[in-house]
Amino acid sequence: MSLEFAVTPENEMLRKNFEEGNWKIIEGYNPESKLCYIVFSGNGIYWPNTVENFQKTIDIDYYEWKKTVCSEYILNRVARIILVRDLFKTWYIAGINKECDSIEKVCLLLQKLTTGYKVVTIGNSAGGYMASIVGTYLKAEHVLNFGGQWTLEDELKEENINKNYFLKKGMKEENIKKWFNILDYVSDTVPIFWFYSYYCENDKFQVDYYKKYNSGNIYDFAINSSTHGYLMLRECNDIVVSKGTNELIQLHKRYEDKVIDMLEMARSILPFKRFYKAFWEYFEERHKSIRILRMFFMRVK
Numbered sequence: 001m002s003l004e005f006a007v008t009p010e011n012e013m014l015r016k017n018f019e020e021g022n023w024k025i026i027e028g029y030n031p032e033s034k035l036c037y038i039v040f041s042g043n044g045i046y047w048p049n050t051v052e053n054f055q056k057t058i059d060i061d062y063y064e065w066k067k068t069v070c071s072e073y074i075l076n077r078v079a080r081i082i083l084v085r086d087l088f089k090t091w092y093i094a095g096i097n098k099e100c101d102s103i104e105k106v107c108l109l110l111q112k113l114t115t116g117y118k119v120v121t122i123g124n125s126a127g128g129y130m131a132s133i134v135g136t137y138l139k140a141e142h143v144l145n146f147g148g149q150w151t152l153e154d155e156l157k158e159e160n161i162n163k164n165y166f167l168k169k170g171m172k173e174e175n176i177k178k179w180f181n182i183l184d185y186v187s188d189t190v191p192i193f194w195f196y197s198y199y200c201e202n203d204k205f206q207v208d209y210y211k212k213y214n215s216g217n218i219y220d221f222a223i224n225s226s227t228h229g230y231l232m233l234r235e236c237n238d239i240v241v242s243k244g245t246n247e248l249i250q251l252h253k254r255y256e257d258k259v260i261d262m263l264e265m266a267r268s269i270l271p272f273k274r275f276y277k278a279f280w281e282y283f284e285e286r287h288k289s290i291r292i293l294r295m296f297f298m299r300v301k
Helices: 012-018 051-059 103-113 124-136 165-170 174-180 201-213 234-242 245-255 260-269 272-286 288-300
Strands: 023-027 036-041 080-084 118-124 140-146 191-198 218-223
Touching: 012 051, 036 124, 080 103, 103 272, 118 124, 124 191, 140 245, 165 174, 191 201, 201 218, 201 272, 218 245, 234 260, 234 272, 245 260, 260 272
Parallel strands: 036 080, 036 118, 118 140, 140 191, 191 218
Antiparallel strands: 023 080
């Protein structure tokens, strides 16, 4: 039976692993490109909140998107990758470690680590929120924001705020409170490509908010999904991540004002062999019994 894991400063396991680190550099195979991807994990870095899940994240040094951005396909295209995570799962407002204990200090660290590089920031959910902030600060080539928030207003509601120690504390501190709504900060600067789940209630809240403020630098992709963060078939991840700014703008033009079917997007951007794999992923996702049967016969074989 897994023990519940309190995400608070009093948690000894969290304090110990917050002392240092929670970022790592992976050198790419193409230093001449001068291209650096900074990839931010979201609040799914461990879930549910149990001692067992947290310890597993530490033991395997887990970062979201690591498998995608450390593939040969991506490493051959970039000079450097920086992986970043927030173990307190609090939209990075408490930083990533004892030395970098605020959003501002994380931005300064990443500025130092990316001097001389062209930067692209990437993240999902809370990681997409941070990718938008850091991408703006570093004047990145562009930001890939997968389901990231623009406002934390929903999290600040009475029924939610007691679940997050740092957000509750931050409501009384102006230097933290200023990050609860970020659209004014990211306006008119870096292109941000925002993918969201069209049928997800949490994402709908963010859509309603962003439409009041968007000044034109946010390119939205409405995905035919009801699950927060489920936005592409796995085979598409590295293809979309590796696209340049102009390619992403063209992709947006193709799907502007449409609700995008994941399989249709896969068909349009993948070579045939990879589309075939994506098709089966799509099919099995909708017919769970097929997946179970396939796994059974693989074991028998």
